[in-house]
Amino acid sequence: MNVLFLCTGNSCRSILGEATFNHLAPAGWQAMSAGSQPTGQVHPRSLALLSREGIASEGCHSKSWDQLPATPDIVITVCAGAAGETCPAYLGPVMRTHWGVDDPAHVTGADEAIDAAFMTAYRILRARIEAFLALPLAELQQDRARLKTELDRIGALLP
Template sequence: MRLLAEPLRWRLIGELAGFDRRVGELVVALGAPQNLVSYHLRQLRTGGLVTARRSSFDARETYYHLDLTRCADALAATGAALHPALALRPDPTVTAEADRPVRRRVRVLFLCTGNSARSPIAAALLRHHGRAWVDAASAGSHPKPLHPGAVRVLREEYGIDLADHRPTHLHTLTGQRFDHVISLCDKVREICPEFPGHPEPVHWSIHDPTDITGGANAGDAALRGVARELDTRIRYLLPVLATSHQPEEEKES
């Protein structure tokens, strides 16, 4: 509470709650000087609520990410300090918002470079969480064969069969309408085409788990880490999708 009581920090985490951003984007969004934004980002990083990663497109740039799980844990601990009953924190996928009816099926597209690991894992995990009103697809700017480690990790960790995935070029989908387009690769974000309906672009800066040396064990460890990160982000995404696509009468009530 002390960390977030500063108004600009509160606005910062609000900007980072939906997707990862660079400092320049935060400066524009908040209308604040860059040195002030950078100072408060350092405070949030020191407090463990925000993480940073160098862009794979331009290593001079840094993407900042809000750790929603850490925020939820910290808020739950704060509540517990006030009253034990306030320590309860449900799984974000088990909420009234996530189970309310939606106007129609929600279409989500995940993009990365090769469509060989990150984006097919993300689409499979979104489908896995079982919301009948969500359609998930994936594509890449330079499609490559599905990484065998991605198949192993999803089968062993989540019981998901990814073997029938076929690489898809993003340009084959540009005429289709999606409600949400989520880029997982810093390089793809820079070349992402416009889609019908102009869905707001969302960016999650996820490192490429296939760009690693050390053999299958090291590769699978990297893939497991990325799958866990994507699983966490997707669990927090579902209530947002449900809330934004509820019938108007549901929203008003």
């Protein structure tokens, strides 16, 4: 199963989601990320955070949703802007869910405050990914309606 973490810039949250998911995912599950208006670069604080957490970030790069290496089965939007956008037609009948996370790239001020915002975004995404991966995935792959319900629940209930 291919999971796409989608946001507007594909420089922070979606990158954190992709790398964290791939770090934790069982065999047969893979994440990728993209943006509707990619910045073209991964935010250096995202890469630094992933490195501190021991999560590989090789291959993570800011790209458009029309440059995906595979067609996603599940699209998880992680920002308010992307949630309201229509996915391109080529994505077909994919399952969509929204896990909104505040964009740490918009935080200003002291380095400590900015780093804290990145860590908060990471912790929220990691908790949601862990909840996703704790689901009975093999069973839910056969029950798409229930999987959709569970993914929406995770996005709504967790911080």
